[in-house]
Amino acid sequence: MNAIKRVLVMTAVAAERDALLRGLRGDSRFEVALAGVGPAAAAANTAALLAAAPYDLVVSAGIAGGFAGQAAVGELVVASDIVAADLGAETAEGFSSVDELGFGSARVTVDGPLARRLADALSQAGLPVRSGSVLTVSTVTGTAESAARLAARVPNAAAEAMEGFGVATAAALHGLPALEIRAVSNAVGPRDRSSWKIREALELLEAAGPILVEVLG
Numbered sequence: 327m328n329a330i331k332r333v334l335v336m337t338a339v340a341a342e343r344d345a346l347l348r349g350l351r352g353d354s355r356f357e358v359a360l361a362g363v364g365p366a367a368a369a370a371n372t373a374a375l376l377a378a379a380p381y382d383l384v385v386s387a388g389i390a391g392g393f394a395g396q397a398a399v400g401e402l403v404v405a406s407d408i409v410a411a412d413l414g415a416e417t418a419e420g421f422s423s424v425d426e427l428g429f430g431s432a433r434v435t436v437d438g439p440l441a442r443r444l445a446d447a448l449s450q451a452g453l454p455v456r457s458g459s460v461l462t463v464s465t466v467t468g469t470a471e472s473a474a475r476l477a478a479r480v481p482n483a484a485a486e487a488m489e490g491f492g493v494a495t496a497a498a499l500h501g502l503p504a505l506e507i508r509a510v511s512n513a514v515g516p517r518d519r520s521s522w523k524i525r526e527a528l529e530l531l532e533a534a535g536p537i538l539v540e541v542l543g
């Protein structure tokens with residue numbers, strides 16, 4: 327594996343960025359920048375930063391929804407792959423992904439060995455961590471029916487967020503490996519924003535910071 331000298335970490339919002347910055351404790355090999363919310367903003371902002379400076383690895387990070395039975399509120403998820411779960415077409419037979427339609431791919435692979443090392447190190451540090459597909463959606467799932475549909479579409483789905491596919495696509499276009507790490511703040515399903523454990527998820531993200539330095543830095 328090539329040495330990782332510079333890591334670009336993209337978060338959707340400032341609260342996520344600040345949590346990671348606290349956890350990374352000023353390590354100069356990491357830059358943490360704002361992606362904006364959603365895959366389009368994330369791809370555009372990541373691509374702009376990658377065009378301006380050299381990096382060896384790109385990480386999408388933040389809070390996320392967790393799929394029932396896969397990732398609970400208060401757990402971390404390290405993506406085994408990143409799937410744009412709503413990129414495709416509705417047909418009379420159901421959803422067809424862009425892969426099935428022949429228009430490209432809705433899946434970006436992560437750096438598998440690095441993702442596994444990160445998950446192992448987080449676990450050894452005593453942090454609750456799962457591995458699985460992290461879905462990128464443009465609309466936060468808000469019903470049990472939609473959650474079940476997504477879980478059936480991507481059987482290994484552990485979490486859903488809104489930026490990973492954009493961040494990882496920009497990284498891939500620059501020939502760079504990508505990772506995604508999420509702290510689960512809410513369950514994927516019926517919308518109840520008041521129940522989101524955002525503060526706890528941000529604390530978990532911060533706690534993951536020193537492990538990111540240990541494994542990636």
Ligand SMILES: O=C(O)c1cccc(C(=O)CC[C@H]2O[C@@H](n3cnc4c(=O)[nH]cnc43)[C@H](O)[C@@H]2O)c1
Binds near residue numbers: 362390465
């Ligand atoms: O209100 C706050 O204090 C606050 C602090 C940090 C983050 C937020 C967000 O709303 C972040 C939005 C961001 O979170 C991801 N996310 C979280 N849960 C889900 C979900 O169930 N489905 C999809 N995305 C989710 C997503 O990446 C958003 O961009 C607020």
